Amino acid sequence: MVKKWWKESVVYQIYPRSFMDSNGDGVGDLKGIISKLDYLKNLGVDVIWLCPVYESPNDDNGYDISNYQSIIGEFGTMKDWEDLLAGLHDRGMKLIMDLVVNHSSDEHAWFVESRKSKDNPYRDYYIWRSGKDDPEGDGVTEPNNWGSFFSGSAWQYDEATEEYFLHIFSKKQPDLNWENEKVRREVYDMMTWWLDKGIDGFRMDVINLISKVPGLPDSKEGESGFINGPRVHEFMQEMNREVLSKYDVMTVGETCDVTPDDAILFAGEDRGELNMVFQFELMGIDSGPTGKWGVAPWKLSEFKKIVSKWQVELQGKAWNSIYLNNHDQPRLLSRFGNDGEHHSVSGKMLATLLHTLQGTPYIYQGEEIGMTNVRFESIDEYKDIETLNMYREYRDNGHDHSAIMNSIYAKGRDNARTPMQWNDEANAGFTTGTPWLAVNPNYKEINVESALADEGSIFYYYKKLIELRKRHDVIVYGEYVLIDAENEQIYAYTRTLGKEQLLVILNFYEHPARFVLDREKVSFDSNTAELLISNYDVPANQDIDQLTLRPYEARVYKLTVN
Structure with missing residues (x-):
């Protein structure tokens, strides 16, 4: 990388x-x-x-x-x-x-020109199509069944030239024709x-x-x-x-x-x-x-x-x-x-x-x-x-x-x-x-x-998190490994770069949660565990192999890999 x-x-x-x-x-x-x-x-x-x-x-x-x-x-x-x-x-x-x-606005100069006539030089800057026969009536209907992200059809009929233009979003946001x-x-x-x-x-x-x-x-x-x-x-x-x-x-x-x-x-x-x-x-x-x-x-x-x-x-x-x-x-x-x-x-x-x-x-x-x-x-x-x-x-x-x-x-x-x-x-x-x-x-x-x-x-x-990111390359570039995927209360993972490793432990809920570190997945020198940041006061030198996390508690440790 x-x-x-x-x-x-x-x-x-x-x-x-x-x-x-x-x-x-x-x-x-x-x-x-x-x-x-x-x-x-x-x-x-x-x-x-x-x-x-x-x-x-x-x-x-x-x-x-x-x-x-x-x-x-x-x-x-x-x-x-x-x-x-x-x-x-x-x-x-x-x-x-x-x-x-x-897309642009329908008030963009390109679209203002485009809608004037079928042979306008800007006509092909947008996506215009004739309607198709309505199987349930005598008239015509939209060129296809595409829907807008903002509800309804993605097509808008324009009386000036009796054709439809495409708008994946609002009818005031006609799609540009990137084929042109x-x-x-x-x-x-x-x-x-x-x-x-x-x-x-x-x-x-x-x-x-x-x-x-x-x-x-x-x-x-x-x-x-x-x-x-x-x-x-x-x-x-x-x-x-x-x-x-x-x-x-x-x-x-x-x-x-x-x-x-x-x-x-x-x-x-x-x-x-x-x-x-x-x-x-x-x-x-x-x-x-x-x-x-x-x-x-x-x-x-x-x-x-x-x-x-x-x-x-x-x-x-x-x-x-x-x-x-x-x-x-x-x-x-x-x-x-x-x-x-x-x-x-x-x-x-x-x-x-x-x-x-x-x-x-x-x-x-x-x-x-x-x-x-x-x-x-x-x-x-x-x-x-x-x-x-x-x-x-x-x-x-x-x-x-x-x-x-x-x-x-x-x-x-x-x-x-x-x-x-x-x-x-x-x-x-x-x-x-x-x-x-x-x-x-x-x-x-x-x-x-x-x-x-x-x-x-x-x-x-936030300010401290940003400062930490600037000081520790492992936060930016470290490899991510998830711990205990099925745990429904704790989100924990490591980030590893060379001999440096982060251990991130997050309690996502309002109830206390027990965290037990799997030493087969995380192997480090216990004497090197340094608490980088937490959202509660944490006792000094606390054993991190087993923790009871408080509501929404977050801790980030920096470790040295064995």
């Missing part, structure tokens, strides 16, 4: 709309982010991943881009963005930008433009959807015509050859429905594509047979099985990205921890997992102070298009309002998008105006100001 700066980095994700508002309009902005750079430097992160700040109608909060080389006015100006980049670089931090090129070489050249030129401005890489939105199955046939149950399509690796290798290989940058692709074998194709050391991918297998652990919104209980043994599969199968072949929440997922503390009585210790336990696995850790804004899910009383308080579409669809199909709201409380994307909680003043110090999305009412107790004033806070625990 070759050493790289992006393997040794810790990434902090910023959702600009919700991070910090500098002008009182209720919307976070670039100057707001700039005002908090010293906070991020204090935390110790190396890379900032900035969610989209481009010109956009905001149908999907910036993931519908109408101009890839312009900053949306409510976030500021290009000068503000340049000041942000300079501020990060001056502090020794790097910036990666969101690259959203599976001109489209690919436009994308590569735009990427080069940003890299030449000094950015340090890209997070690539739904990048494994860019290749569609030729002919766009109907999908059979359990299959898709647009995930990991036949030309996706050809396109990614071309992108790397034409653009990425010319810069020392970090790239991470958001890839749904991938296996470790798929990830090795996208991010293998010798593949010439990406540095790493985001995969979602763990994010589906609490989904029932009806999908994301069918909330189901999960077992720790299954959690460990998923994590371990990715750790072991990518080891020495491709690099992992490690995350437990982001702007599309509920808060990790509410989902996998305990956001009530054991808020602090469970937040620290999950942080220990995040920062001691092999891969680049991603912190989502507010995670480092223990922000939690929110429970708005009314559906009218929610803003997310996916959530609102689901609510309407489920109500139309006769589902109970309370049951739908419980699904939203558990899985809705607005859980992650409530404004950052800076202090206990009005609107959590996020804005002097009316926030675009209501603040979580628990901001009085959970906020940055109180976290910085408490040496035992989750913030300082």
Whole structure:
């Protein structure tokens, strides 16, 4: 495994709309982010991943881009963005930008032209098709049976030319036609433009959807015509050859429905594509047979099985990205921890997992102070298009309002998008105006100001974990081995690099748990056991062969292998 700066980095994700508002309009902005750079430097992160700040109608909060080389006015100006980049670089931090090129906004100049006529020069920048005869009527229906991730059909009829265009997401997010070489050249030129401005890489939105199955046939149950399509690796290798290989940058692709074998194709050391991918297998652990919104209980043994599969199968072949929440997922503390009585210790336990696995850790804004899910009383308080579409669809199909709201409380994307909680003043110090999305009412107790004033806070625990990662190569590069796979309360594993070894022991639940070390799997000199970090006070020189772990207790020992 070759050493790289992006393997040794810790990434902090910023959702600009919700991070910090500098002008009182209720919307976070670039100057707001700039005002908090010293906070991020204090935390110790190396890379900032900035969610989209481009010109956009905001149908999907910036993931519908109408101009890839312009900053949306409510976030500021290009000068503000340049000041942000300079501020990060001056502090020794790097910036990666969101690259959203599976689709654009329907207000992008390309699509405005594309929909004008069938012979417009930009027509083939998007995917247009005639309808097919409706077997149950006299008219026509959608070209195929593909469904949108945001509910309903993936096709939208356009009266101007009497054809349908494809949109895997919102109808205001038409899919770009990557089969068209001109489209690919436009994308590569735009990427080069940003890299030449000094950015340090890209997070690539739904990048494994860019290749569609030729002919766009109907999908059979359990299959898709647009995930990991036949030309996706050809396109990614071309992108790397034409653009990425010319810069020392970090790239991470958001890839749904991938296996470790798929990830090795996208991010293998010798593949010439990406540095790493985001995969979602763990994010589906609490989904029932009806999908994301069918909330189901999960077992720790299954959690460990998923994590371990990715750790072991990518080891020495491709690099992992490690995350437990982001702007599309509920808060990790509410989902996998305990956001009530054991808020602090469970937040620290999950942080220990995040920062001691092999891969680049991603912190989502507010995670480092223990922000939690929110429970708005009314559906009218929610803003997310996916959530609102689901609510309407489920109500139309006769589902109970309370049951739908419980699904939203558990899985809705607005859980992650409530404004950052800076202090206990009005609107959590996020804005002097009316926030675009209501603040979580628990901001009085959970906020940055109180976290910085408490040496035992989750913030300082994250800070210490990041510092440890910079001091110990074994945390970054060590080989992962799971201990006691079937234990339903304790998650324990080792990381080994040469003679150095980490022993990580995590109690995932609120009940005390007995841990007995299997000396056949972990062989070390007992006199060398050094406690690197724990979320409780631990007696000096305690025998680690047998331990009783307290609720959500986490310990990391450094050992010397016999």
